[in-house]
Amino acid sequence: MSVVESVRVPVPDGELYAEVAGSGPPLVMLHAGLLGAGMWDEQLELASDHTVIRYDARSQGRSSTGMVDYRPEEDLRELLDFFAVGSACLLGNSMGGATASAFALRYPERVHRMVLSGPGIPPVEFRDPFLLARHREQAEAIEAKDADRYVEAFLRFGVDGPHRRPDEVDPEIRARCREMALATVAKHHAAAGKMLERDVRAQLEKITAPTLLVVGELELSDLHRIAGEAARRMPNAELVEIAGYGHMVNMENPRLFNELTSRHLLG
Missing domain, CATH: 3.40.50.1820 (Alpha/Beta hydrolase fold, catalytic domain)
Structure with a gap:
């Protein structure tokens, strides 16, 4: 490389x-x-x-x-x-x-x-019911100051998607995306x-x-x-x-x- x-x-x-x-x-x-x-x-x-x-x-x-x-x-x-x-x-x-x-x-x-x-x-324009439900979860997580819940909702729509359970996705890919997303939330939540x-x-x-x-x-x-x-x-x-x-x-x-x-x- x-x-x-x-x-x-x-x-x-x-x-x-x-x-x-x-x-x-x-x-x-x-x-x-x-x-x-x-x-x-x-x-x-x-x-x-x-x-x-x-x-x-x-x-x-x-x-x-x-x-x-x-x-x-x-x-x-x-x-x-x-x-x-x-x-x-x-x-x-x-x-x-x-x-x-x-x-x-x-x-x-x-x-x-x-x-x-x-x-x-x-x-x-977002219409997908699965995505809209995850967005509601993220809004609740922001209110509760729960970064883990916020990122998990992201992983559900941004990695797994509406047709797979989390355990049907490569755990290493999920972990990498979780790490990056948590780092972004931690550093930039006050943007x-x-x-x-x-x-x-x-x-x-x-x-x-x-x-x-x-x-x-x-x-x-x-x-x-x-x-x-x-x-x-x-x-x-x-x-x-x-x-x-x-x-x-x-x-x-x-x-x-x-x-x-x-x-x-x-x-």
């Missing part, structure tokens, strides 16, 4: 923790909410063909806590400028997919290709700044970068719906469903995920 170098990237009113590995065309990895760059450990093998840049988003992981409102796609622009990257491929999961799609809409000339896994396309959303959904036809949309078969119905709409409306998008897996398909089946990603990015 390539040597990984850690860097602190300044952004307005804060800084981002980033890691760089490999050489070749730049590939930026954007993680799911509550997690961090570590969710892409299995994708570091892509550094054999790319300069991989993965980072913790503002108010997540090892980056600084957002105390003023911010736009995550502008943080991504700051990151690319810091590394003197004109355009890059983007690999995003969930929240990271939302940031990638907003960036591709705002700065189309700076996006070469994208892979969006279980992406949120803002503004996201005062809001992540501002761009209305990407209304303008999907304007996102022209070749895009591979990946959805696990056991994913939330909301994310199946969002990915399906994006595949229909984005002019250069393709949708692939991976049987037997949920939201963290990149961690659960890295061999297939990396093969699909590499083929698309190098295509």
Whole structure:
């Protein structure tokens, strides 16, 4: 595996923790909410063909806590400028997919290709009863100041999904996600700044970068719906469903995920 170098990237009113590995065309990895760059450990093998840049988003992981409102796609622009990257491929999961799609809409000339896994396309309308119930559990956990319960609710929708029990998921993957999420909650629970959303959904036809949309078969119905709409409306998008897996398909089946990603990015 390539040597990984850690860097602190300044952004307005804060800084981002980033890691760089490999050489070749730049590939930026954007993680799911509550997690961090570590969710892409299995994708570091892509550094054999790319300069991989993965980072913790503002108010997540090892980056600084957002105390003023911010736009995550502008943080991504700051990151690319810091590394003197004109355009890059983007690999995003969930929240990271939302940031990638907003960036591709705002700065189309700076996006070469994208892979969006279980992406949120803002503004996201949640309808899935399973997810809404977990959100209620999280609200109760916040009221009770119960970080473990808050994170467990996240693991239920963000890792297990509505079609599996916790004991049907690889315990190591669950433990890794739990550790990252608990670290984010512990460090950033006092964040005062809001992540501002761009209305990407209304303008999907304007996102022209070749895009591979990946959805696990056991994913939330909301994310199946969002990915399906994006595949229909984005002019250069393709949708692939991976049987037997949920939201963290990149961690659960890295061999297939990396093969699909590499083929698309190098295509």
